[in-house]
Amino acid sequence: METKPQNSLLKRIQGTSGADVEDLECIICTDLLWKPIACNNCDSLYCSQCIKNWLVKSPENCPHCQNYAERRCSPFVIKQLAKLQFACINQPNGCPEIIGYEALEKHEIECSYKLQQCSGCHLTVLEKELAKHEDNCESIRLTCSECNVTYSRCNASSHTENICLREQLRQFRQNSAAYKQHQAQIIEQQNSTIQSLQQEQAEITNRLTAQLERQKVDIQKHEMKIEEHSQQLKQLPNKFMSK
Ligand SMILES: [Zn+2]
Ligand SMILES: [Zn+2]
Numbered sequence: 001m002e003t004k005p006q007n008s009l010l011k012r013i014q015g016t017s018g019a020d021v022e023d024l025e026c027i028i029c030t031d032l033l034w035k036p037i038a039c040n041n042c043d044s045l046y047c048s049q050c051i052k053n054w055l056v057k058s059p060e061n062c063p064h065c066q067n068y069a070e071r072r073c074s075p076f077v078i079k080q081l082a083k084l085q086f087a088c089i090n091q092p093n094g095c096p097e098i099i100g101y102e103a104l105e106k107h108e109i110e111c112s113y114k115l116q117q118c119s120g121c122h123l124t125v126l127e128k129e130l131a132k133h134e135d136n137c138e139s140i141r142l143t144c145s146e147c148n149v150t151y152s153r154c155n156a157s158s159h160t161e162n163i164c165l166r167e168q169l170r171q172f173r174q175n176s177a178a179y180k181q182h183q184a185q186i187i188e189q190q191n192s193t194i195q196s197l198q199q200e201q202a203e204i205t206n207r208l209t210a211q212l213e214r215q216k217v218d219i220q221k222h223e224m225k226i227e228e229h230s231q232q233l234k235q236l237p238n239k240f241m242s243k
């Protein structure tokens, strides 16, 4: 991460061990170099984040020579920076540490003098004291393990056993009402399924009955024709004889 410490590094220098700080400034942010890289054409030094932001707006344009080509920072500069000692960014909150350039980032990530907000009263307290504060803060929300209702610690005494039992009863009623409603829905669905099955069955019966009727009529017609033919057959000899 190329994050730059928020407060001016220059103002927090506690010792230089002979390093010339003026040669170690970034001309973009005018603060001390942070994770520096250099322009290969003019040897200007920049914080890597500063030049990155700069090049987004004007690509390949070195702020000094207008022709940027990146190279690594010289070991000499790294050595000079490493000589510097700083007050922790959390010194105003009481951190007493004096830290070397190379250890600064790690310390400030882990420093226990950072401020944190209490989730109850929203006051800012030191990170290292937050747990102790929240254990006693009257505004911290607590959750009843019996009924899951939440309340501020300062109202804990008003969540009496009586109130808790009533709340549990209310939740029980609410749940059983919801359960009944759910069951009613299931029954309704099943009824409509049965209804549509019955309807389907009735349609099939009607169709089959109609088919059967048509077949009966056909059979009757055939029988009549057979009757007709046999009558004609019976009359045949008579016809011959009458000739
Ligand atoms: Zn810079
Ligand atoms: Zn340049």
Ligand SMILES: [Zn+2]
Pocket (backbone or CB within 6 Å): 088, 089, 090, 091, 095, 096, 097, 107, 108, 111, 112, 113
């Ligand atoms: Zn610190």
Ligand SMILES: [Zn+2]
Pocket (backbone or CB within 6 Å): 118, 119, 120, 121, 122, 123, 133, 134, 137, 138, 139, 140
């Ligand atoms: Zn609090």
Ligand SMILES: [Zn+2]
Pocket (backbone or CB within 6 Å): 144, 145, 146, 147, 148, 149, 159, 163, 164, 165, 167
């Ligand atoms: Zn409760």
